[in-house]
Amino acid sequence: MEITTGPAWDASKPPQSQAFFAEHSAHLRDLRRAGHITAGVRYGSKGLLVFSAANIEAVRDLLKPDPSLVHGTFVADVQPLLVFYPGMLGSAPPARPASAP
Numbered sequence: 001m002e003i004t005t006g007p008a009w010d011a012s013k014p015p016q017s018q019a020f021f022a023e024h025s026a027h028l029r030d031l032r033r034a035g036h037i038t039a040g041v042r043y044g045s046k047g048l049l050v051f052s053a054a055n056i057e058a059v060r061d062l063l064k065p066d067p068s069l070v071h072g073t074f075v076a077d078v079q080p081l082l083v084f085y086p087g088m089l090g091s092a093p094p095a096r097p098a099s100a101p
Contacts, residue, residue, distance in 0.1 A: 001059060001078045003047035008072035024068035036062055050081055 008019060015021060028049070031037050039050040051059045059078050068074045 001049045001051060001063075001076050003049065003074050003076050005045065006069075006072040006075040009074075018068075018073050020068035020071055020073050024066055024074065027066045027068075031062060056080060 010018060028037065028040070032040075036051055036053065037049055038052050041048050051062070053059045053062070056078050063069055063076055063078070066074075069076055
C-alpha cells in the first residue's frame with residue numbers, strides 16, 4: 001500500500017501538526033502490534049506499507065478506521081504485492097550488537 005498526502009494536507013504545517021496525524025500513527029502502531037503490517041518504509045514524500053492479509057479487501061477493511069484517510073490528510077493506494085525475489089519480508093530483523101561500555 002502506498003500512502004501519499006491527500007487533499008486536506010496543509011503544506012504550511014509539519015507532518016506532526018497535520019490533522020489526524022497522531023491518530024494515524026496510533027492506528028498504524030496498533031496494526032503493527034497485531035501483526036498486520038510486515039514492513040513499512042518512507043521514500044521521498046511517500047510511504048509504503050506491506051500488509052499480511054488474505055486479500056486487498058481485508059487490507060482496505062483494516063484501513064477504514066484511520067481518520068487521516070477518512071478526512072483526506074492522507075490517501076492510500078492499495079495494490080497487491082507480488083514478491084519475485086524472496087528476502088527479509090516476514091523475517092525477524094538482524095540482531096544489533098551490544099553497545100560498548
